[in-house]
Amino acid sequence: MTQTAVPDRIEKQILLRAPLTRVWKAISDSQQFGSWFGVKFDGPFKAGQRIVGKITPTTVDPEVARMQQPYAGMTFDITIDRIEPEKMLSFRWHPFAIDPKVDYSHEPTTLVVFELKEVAGGVMLTITESGFNGIPLSRRAEAFKANEGGWSKQVTLIEKYLAKAS
Amino acid sequence: MFAALGDPTRLQLIARLGDAGPQSIASLADGFDISRQAISKHLRVISSAGLARSQQRGRETVWQLEPHGLAEARRYLTAISKDWDDKLHRLKDMVESE
Numbered sequence A: 001m002t003q004t005a006v007p008d009r010i011e012k013q014i015l016l017r018a019p020l021t022r023v024w025k026a027i028s029d030s031q032q033f034g035s036w037f038g039v040k041f042d043g044p045f046k047a048g049q050r051i052v053g054k055i056t057p058t059t060v061d062p063e064v065a066r067m068q069q070p071y072a073g074m075t076f077d078i079t080i081d082r083i084e085p086e087k088m089l090s091f092r093w094h095p096f097a098i099d100p101k102v103d104y105s106h107e108p109t110t111l112v113v114f115e116l117k118e119v120a121g122g123v124m125l126t127i128t129e130s131g132f133n134g135i136p137l138s139r140r141a142e143a144f145k146a147n148e149g150g151w152s153k154q155v156t157l158i159e160k161y162l163a164k165a166s
Numbered sequence B: 001m002f003a004a005l006g007d008p009t010r011l012q013l014i015a016r017l018g019d020a021g022p023q024s025i026a027s028l029a030d031g032f033d034i035s036r037q038a039i040s041k042h043l044r045v046i047s048s049a050g051l052a053r054s055q056q057r058g059r060e061t062v063w064q065l066e067p068h069g070l071a072e073a074r075r076y077l078t079a080i081s082k083d084w085d086d087k088l089h090r091l092k093d094m095v096e097s098e
Helices: A020-028 A030-037 A062-071 A137-146 A157-165 B008-020 B025-029 B036-048 B067-096
Strands: A009-016 A039-041 A050-055 A075-084 A088-093 A110-119 A122-130 B052-057 B060-065
Touching: A009 B067, A020 A030, A020 A110, A020 A122, A020 B067, A030 A039, A030 B067, A122 B067, B008 B025, B008 B036, B008 B052, B008 B060, B025 B036, B025 B060, B036 B052
Parallel strands: none
Antiparallel strands: A009 A122, A039 A050, A050 A075, A075 A088, A088 A110, A110 A122, B052 B060
């Protein structure tokens, strides 16, 4: 088994067929960010600033909206780390911090970085979320509730080990 | 849990339990440059994270993986990963529809 069997980070890349200025606005404007992310923020994004978001079911996709409904109205906060116009934006937060009875403020955060690169036909957006090594055990339960039934069935190193172990 | 997996010795111990199945501390410690006491300590961290458990067999303590715990560690990341996929598709729809 290697360290990557349970990695510390998630990385996503997607080609957005839209101008850089459009993509940057959708990411850096907290209201626009909120409309695809499914959250309503109480202010603009500013480096070093902590802002509160309220979970708001998306209006774009009824199925997703139904899944988000149980969490509607719950709040969480994020702290903006860095903003470099049309290049990158990063923030820290508590992943899946959706239990109103839990004070997550003393727990480690993960760092989410959005990086934009203009390419032929649009913008290549790379998102990395890192720091999962610090996330406590008890948080996994909420993650399952939030994503019930949504697991992808990848064959991974770990599952090979599990097969051997059972 | 992720802290339990974030140490090379612990990862090796988990890998060994996965490869060779349930075994005693003595057999697990074989090949490591550290004491059995240190191995026990690492095993306790692994076990408190829900990733392995021990059983008394005669005079020996036998350790084995807790498959469910490992699967959950993996699922946690899969869940977050899928959540990002969903969000990014909504972002794509939004910026490309104008």
